[in-house]
Amino acid sequence: MNAEKVVEHIVGWLKDYATNAGVNGFVIGISGGIDSAVTSTLCAKTGFPVLCVEMPIHQGANQVSRAKEHINQLQERFYKVTSIEIDLTNTFEEYKKVIPVTDDKATVNLSLANTRARLRMTNLYYLAGLHGLLVAGTGNKVEDFGVGFYTKYGDGGVDLSPIADLMKSEVYKIAKVLEVPASIQVAKPTDGLFGDSRTDEDQIGASYDELEWAMNVADEGKTINDFEGRQKEVFTIYSQRNRANKHKMDPIPVCEIPADLK
Structure with a gap:
């Protein structure tokens, strides 16, 4: 794969889509993982405004620190990148107080994990509506079209998917070209939806x-x-x-x- 040419192609595709849609730019949730780091950098390279959003819900400290490191680096490189942190932990906890549960803890925990992703999607679309932005998806080809490793109407609820035709290994190659922080490039992939240290490989x-x-x-x-x-x-x-x-x-x-x- 010619990573430099792929970057150029995706950036051009994003520019054309945003221009034709008549929007102001992009909004993207930043998790501290490789996919959101690559996607947000590609969006930033278009020259359109990019709003990076942190939405912790009982998030691990290492995930939070990687997300902040990436956003800081992105803002140093691209002047149209802005950021906001909206802590959804209390919102999530209040929601848990009013919903019914069952004795099947595994099913309840999985449903709550997916609820985290859907709360974040709701927040991204609120911000998108507020500022006239497109919600950029972060799913790669294996997740989106191979094993379906994402939350329906959660992180799967997006306006466009810049890296959904790239295998995970190709995303890593793109990350090197884009100079994504090394801490993110070497971190084990995780969806961060369970509030513990389990990785994607642990789950799958x-x-x-x-x-x-x-x-x-x-x-x-x-x-x-x-x-x-x-x-x-x-x-x-x-x-x-x-x-x-x-x-x-x-x-x-x-x-x-x-x-x-x-």
Whole structure:
């Protein structure tokens, strides 16, 4: 991959989209992770205003520090980058007081994790409406079209997706070209939705390199019977998540009414 040319292409695409949409710029949630760092830098390179938003909800200190480091670096490099921190922890805790729960703690915790992402999406769209901005998505190709590792109407609720055609390994290559802070480039990927130290690999059961391999061989038409050992295990993880999360990756199904019934 020619990372420099890819950067140039994405920046041009973002410029054209924002110009045609008649908006003032972009707003993006900054998590301290590689995807949001790359996406926000690409947006900043367009020359349009970019609003970087920190939205901690019981966030780990290392995630917060990486996010601040990135925003500070971005503001030093691009004068149209601004930032705001909106701590949603109290909002989240108040919400938890009024909702019903069940005895299935795992299900409750997962639902609450997704609620965090949806609170952030709501906040981003409020700011977008306030300032005439587009919400820039941070999902990469493996997450968005491979295993569906994102929250529907949470971090999946965006106006445009600049890096959704890049594999995770390609995002890292782009990050080097964009001079994203080293602390972010070496950090283990995490969605930060559970308030603990679990990584994406802990949740999924496979690394992004493994998932990329599975996605590629699946596209080649390979099946579970073509593999054994760890490869079979990874392919199974990929296939199961791909099937289970089709509702996120496919268009919303519409019940079409036959003409003779109308």
